[in-house]
Amino acid sequence: MSKPKVLISDKMDPNAARIFEERGCDVDVKPGMTPDELKAVIGQYDGLAIRSATKVTKDILEAADNLKVVGRAGIGVDNVDIPAASAKGVVVMNTPFGNSITTAEHAIAMMFALAREIPAANTRTQAGEWPKNDFMGVEVTGKTLGLIGAGNIGSIVASRALGLRMKVVAYDPFLTEERAIEMGVEKADLDTLLAKADFITLHTPLTDETRNILSAENLAKTKKGVRIVNCARGGLIDEAALAEALDSGQVAGAALDVFQTEPAKDSPLFGKPNFICTPHLGASTTEAQVNVALQVAEQMADYLVNGGVTNALNMPSLSAEEAPKLKPYMKLAENLGSLVGQLAHGNLTKISIEREGAAAELSGKPIEGAVLAGLMRCYSDTVNMVNAPYLAKERGLDVRSIRHEKEGAYNTLIRVTVGTEQGDRSVAGTLFGADAPRLVEMFGVGIEAELSGDMLYIVNEDAPGFIGRIGTLLGENGINIGTFHLGRRQAGGEAVLLLSVDAPIPPEVVKAACALEGVKVVMPLAF
Ligand SMILES: NC(=O)C1=CN([C@@H]2O[C@H](COP(=O)(O)OP(=O)(O)OC[C@H]3O[C@@H](n4cnc5c(N)ncnc54)[C@H](O)[C@@H]3O)[C@@H](O)[C@H]2O)C=CC1
Numbered sequence: 051m052s053k054p055k056v057l058i059s060d061k062m063d064p065n066a067a068r069i070f071e072e073r074g075c076d077v078d079v080k081p082g083m084t085p086d087e088l089k090a091v092i093g094q095y096d097g098l099a100i101r102s103a104t105k106v107t108k109d110i111l112e113a114a115d116n117l118k119v120v121g122r123a124g125i126g127v128d129n130v131d132i133p134a135a136s137a138k139g140v141v142v143m144n145t146p147f148g149n150s151i152t153t154a155e156h157a158i159a160m161m162f163a164l165a166r167e168i169p170a171a172n173t174r175t176q177a178g179e180w181p182k183n184d185f186m187g188v189e190v191t192g193k194t195l196g197l198i199g200a201g202n203i204g205s206i207v208a209s210r211a212l213g214l215r216m217k218v219v220a221y222d223p224f225l226t227e228e229r230a231i232e233m234g235v236e237k238a239d240l241d242t243l244l245a246k247a248d249f250i251t252l253h254t255p256l257t258d259e260t261r262n263i264l265s266a267e268n269l270a271k272t273k274k275g276v277r278i279v280n281c282a283r284g285g286l287i288d289e290a291a292l293a294e295a296l297d298s299g300q301v302a303g304a305a306l307d308v309f310q311t312e313p314a315k316d317s318p319l320f321g322k323p324n325f326i327c328t329p330h331l332g333a334s335t336t337e338a339q340v341n342v343a344l345q346v347a348e349q350m351a352d353y354l355v356n357g358g359v360t361n362a363l364n365m366p367s368l369s370a371e372e373a374p375k376l377k378p379y380m381k382l383a384e385n386l387g388s389l390v391g392q393l394a395h396g397n398l399t400k401i402s403i404e405r406e407g408a409a410a411e412l413s414g415k416p417i418e419g420a421v422l423a424g425l426m427r428c429y430s431d432t433v434n435m436v437n438a439p440y441l442a443k444e445r446g447l448d449v450r451s452i453r454h455e456k457e458g459a460y461n462t463l464i465r466v467t468v469g470t471e472q473g474d475r476s477v478a479g480t481l482f483g484a485d486a487p488r489l490v491e492m493f494g495v496g497i498e499a500e501l502s503g504d505m506l507y508i509v510n511e512d513a514p515g516f517i518g519r520i521g522t523l524l525g526e527n528g529i530n531i532g533t534f535h536l537g538r539r540q541a542g543g544e545a546v547l548l549l550s551v552d553a554p555i556p557p558e559v560v561k562a563a564c565a566l567e568g569v570k571v572v573m574p575l576a577f
Pocket residue numbers: 124125126127146149150153198199200201202203204221222223224225253254255256257259260281282283307308330331332333334
């Protein structure tokens with residue numbers, strides 16, 4: 051099997067390339083490509099490792115025919131079109147903790163730089179001015195820090211601020227009272243925070259709710275003379291309104307690491323005496339860059355080589371230990387999904403996936419993804435576990451996963467039931483030994499079969515002579531039968547026949563089989 055091929059398209063610590071190679075991937079390092087250059091080569095790669103410079107747009111993804119995973123060495127994934135990646139079946143991962151301490155430290159550094167006007171004092175001192183009388187700073191001890199966003203980075207900033215003897219007031223709709231107590235901060239609504247804070251730091255992602263969270267209106271609600279730090283995302287602050295608030299003295303100082311448009315070549319804030327900035331350096335320390343490079347390469351290689359999924363934003367996690375255990379179940383689940391998809395003719399409204407016995411001990415989401423991938427592949431050949439749940443949702447399919455703790459007749463079982471216009475249809479399968487997937491039930495009829503290759507499904511009246519007739523028909527048409535599986539509800543009732551054959555069955559043979567005496571349904575299947 052050829053090695054997975056990975057492209058590192060942003061400046062990244064060399065440990066990333068080393069890890070990819072050690073884990074069995076071929077790697078190319080080409081930072082600084084234009085979007086057109088990236089588009090021209092992306093089709094060759096299974097993995098794309100990025101920081102913030104590469105924009106993984108829909109256009110790039112459309113050309114990424116072999117791409118399986120995009121890994122962001124960092125936290126924010128606003129440079130990746132996640133819905134487009136999901137629709138294409140590409141896993142998107144980030145490294146949610148590798149640069150948090152570093153970024154929190156940058157926010158604290160910015161706060162001190164603002165409090166003591168260090169950048170301006172430095173520039174003028176080095177210019178030979180010795181402007182000792184022009185600078186009068188403020189202490190942070192005893193002051194109130196208003197924290198907007200109390201997640202990973204926000205909570206590290208809070209702990210550092212508490213160490214500096216500041217009071218911390220936090221606004222985060224997802225912050226519980228218990229967590230606030232644990233962090234040692236006061237939970238507040240936004241207006242209270244704005245009214246109380248001497249310093250404000252922002253640590254939220256950019257979403258519809260957080261865009262311009264510091265708008266002109268909210269800046270007007272701040273305590274006069276507040277100092278503001280943003281090391282999270284550009285767009286959280288209305289930059290023009292901030293410039294006006296700095297001019298009026300409502301805001302005494304502002305420090306931005308991130309801008310609405312990056313690279314920021316121009317801004318209404320540039321040149322203001324009480325404004326300082328850095329070019330998105332929040333994560334730029336040796337330690338953080340080694341952390342995120344190692345982590346992203348480990349995660350991506352684990353996915354490409356072993357199927358392990360960690361820190362994916364569009365797929366449930368799956369440990370490298372669980373991945374091999376799940377592997378035979380994934381095949382079984384995919385086959386059962388494919389079987390119901392082929393038999394149901396697309397009139398599906400709902401699907402339930404039940405796990406029983408040993409299967410109930412495993413993660414449900416990957417099994418659900420595999421069933422849906424099998425099912426949706428009947429409609430599109432670019433479906434995989436990542437995009438199948440999205441496609442199912444798009445088609446309005448109601449998907450349920452049910453876990454039964456009790457073992458039934460089998461010590462492990464997956465049952466897939468679909469709702470069709472003709473009523474519910476159910477198929478079930480188990481594993482023989484540790485890893486051999488087998489169908490064990492079809493529409494309430496017990497039947498044991500391996501679902502593989504070309505098959506023929508027949509429902510007929512259970513009567514003597516039928517097996518001979520179908521065997522003769524196939525034989526006369528040069529079709530060799532590999533395996534032969536029979537099941538029936540009761541003697542003389544309806545019987546089910548599943549044959550595996552060595553070649554696809556031509557439509558005229560299907561037609562001839564339909565015409566055989568006692569035949570109710572004939573359907574070729576492929577797995
Ligand atoms: N400047 C830089 O180089 C870096 C910037 N970042 C950015 O820092 C930000 C924070 O990162 P993490 O702490 O790791 O993220 P996180 O996901 O751990 O925390 C974000 C917090 O924001 C909260 N939040 C969401 N909507 C909110 C709203 N409407 N109002 C108030 N709070 C809200 C969430 O509940 C969550 O607690 C992200 O935007 C990330 O991209 C991260 C690393 C480096």
